[in-house]
Amino acid sequence: MNHFKLHRRSFASVVALGAASLAFPALRAQGKLEKTKVSIAVGGKAAFYYLPLTITEQLGYFKAEGLEVEISDFAGGARALQAVVGGSADVVSGAYEHTINLQSKNQMFQAFVLQGRAPQIAFGVSTKNMPNYKTVADLRGKKIGVSAPGSSTNMMANLVLSRAGLKASDVSFIGVGTSAGALAALRSGQIDAMSNIDPVMTMLEQKGDVRIISDTRTLKGTVDVFGGPMPAGCLYAPLDFIQKNPNTCQAMANAIVHSLKWLQTAGPGDIIKTVPENYLLGDRGLYLASFNKVRDAIALDGLIPDEGAKTALKALASFDPSIKADKIDLGKTYTNEFARRAKDKFKA
Numbered sequence: 001m002n003h004f005k006l007h008r009r010s011f012a013s014v015v016a017l018g019a020a021s022l023a024f025p026a027l028r029a030q031g032k033l034e035k036t037k038v039s040i041a042v043g044g045k046a047a048f049y050y051l052p053l054t055i056t057e058q059l060g061y062f063k064a065e066g067l068e069v070e071i072s073d074f075a076g077g078a079r080a081l082q083a084v085v086g087g088s089a090d091v092v093s094g095a096y097e098h099t100i101n102l103q104s105k106n107q108m109f110q111a112f113v114l115q116g117r118a119p120q121i122a123f124g125v126s127t128k129n130m131p132n133y134k135t136v137a138d139l140r141g142k143k144i145g146v147s148a149p150g151s152s153t154n155m156m157a158n159l160v161l162s163r164a165g166l167k168a169s170d171v172s173f174i175g176v177g178t179s180a181g182a183l184a185a186l187r188s189g190q191i192d193a194m195s196n197i198d199p200v201m202t203m204l205e206q207k208g209d210v211r212i213i214s215d216t217r218t219l220k221g222t223v224d225v226f227g228g229p230m231p232a233g234c235l236y237a238p239l240d241f242i243q244k245n246p247n248t249c250q251a252m253a254n255a256i257v258h259s260l261k262w263l264q265t266a267g268p269g270d271i272i273k274t275v276p277e278n279y280l281l282g283d284r285g286l287y288l289a290s291f292n293k294v295r296d297a298i299a300l301d302g303l304i305p306d307e308g309a310k311t312a313l314k315a316l317a318s319f320d321p322s323i324k325a326d327k328i329d330l331g332k333t334y335t336n337e338f339a340r341r342a343k344d345k346f347k348a
Contacts, residue, residue, distance in 0.1 A: 031247035041089035044178030065251035076148020095152035116232035118297035124210030136164030162319035199290035228311035253338035302339035
């Protein structure tokens with residue numbers, strides 16, 4: 001009990017601090033970084049879902065804020081989160097809804113800058129293994145590829161299945177990562193369907209390997225699937241990390257918002273010049289086609305919409321009985337305090 005009291009009290013004091021520092025944003029902005037070395041865990045860095053993180057790193061925006069950032073790449077968001085829970089990384093670059101999941105297990109994590117305003121996940125069935133696919137019910141007993149079990153790609157598949165009256169236990173989920181391994185798993189027939197992110201899904205779609213049945217790569221598609229705006233990739237961390245390192249979190253938010261601003265006017269050629277060659281998965285043309293598909297989904301200013309947080313909670317509660325909507329304090333799952341200052345700083 002005391003543990004929660006302490007949490008609540010320290011949370012209140014952070015809110016008070018936040019309010020006080022709004023009056024003197026310049027003072028806060030100059031604040032000395034509590035930590036200059038920060039480790040960020042990410043699940044599938046080469047995917048467009050994490051493009052703002054890659055741009056921030058490649059263009060030196062973390063360095064410009066006085067940070068030395070080490071990014072560790074994992075097979076999916078659930079694995080990246082495990083690294084932070086286990087203490088081997090400070091911050092996760094991953095899906096916002098994990099903060100809700102964690103709170104339902106009494107672990108307080110908070111998102112503090114948004115990178116994606118749509119999940120960018122597409123769910124498709126293999127044209128080779130399921131040529132006669134008609135409805136979602138046909139997936140019963142099938143193998144579905146996801147980036148990693150428990151990741152956002154898994155959550156989207158669960159949602160699509162639950163709407164057709166199927167439970168997660170009616171299928172087998174297989175972790176296939178988010179790059180070349182995912183392409184190979186589907187093309188070789190090891191899996192019957194896949195829920196994954198770009199560029200992988202566009203590459204499969206354009207070559208006729210999958211038939212897309214559900215798509216959140218655009219804002220419109222996201223509203224169709226989730227019933228409202230759905231915040232996606234963001235930086236999130238344990239609440240006590242954010243409370244102890246507000247200036248460091250501000251520097252990270254600044255760096256990400258700086259790259260979001262850059263991305264607003266960047267052309268496909270600028271992206272190709274900036275990302276590492278291996279991100280293109282050997283096909284520059286398809287990589288660019290994928291970028292044009294997901295461009296709409298990249299956040300503009302780092303702010304997490306309140307409506308979006310509600311959509312995420314509703315979606316999770318709809319298929320996960322362990323998440324009780326009335327028991328979740330959404331206000332603790334995210335803060336726009338840092339992103340708002342960064343937005344002002346870069347006029348994003």
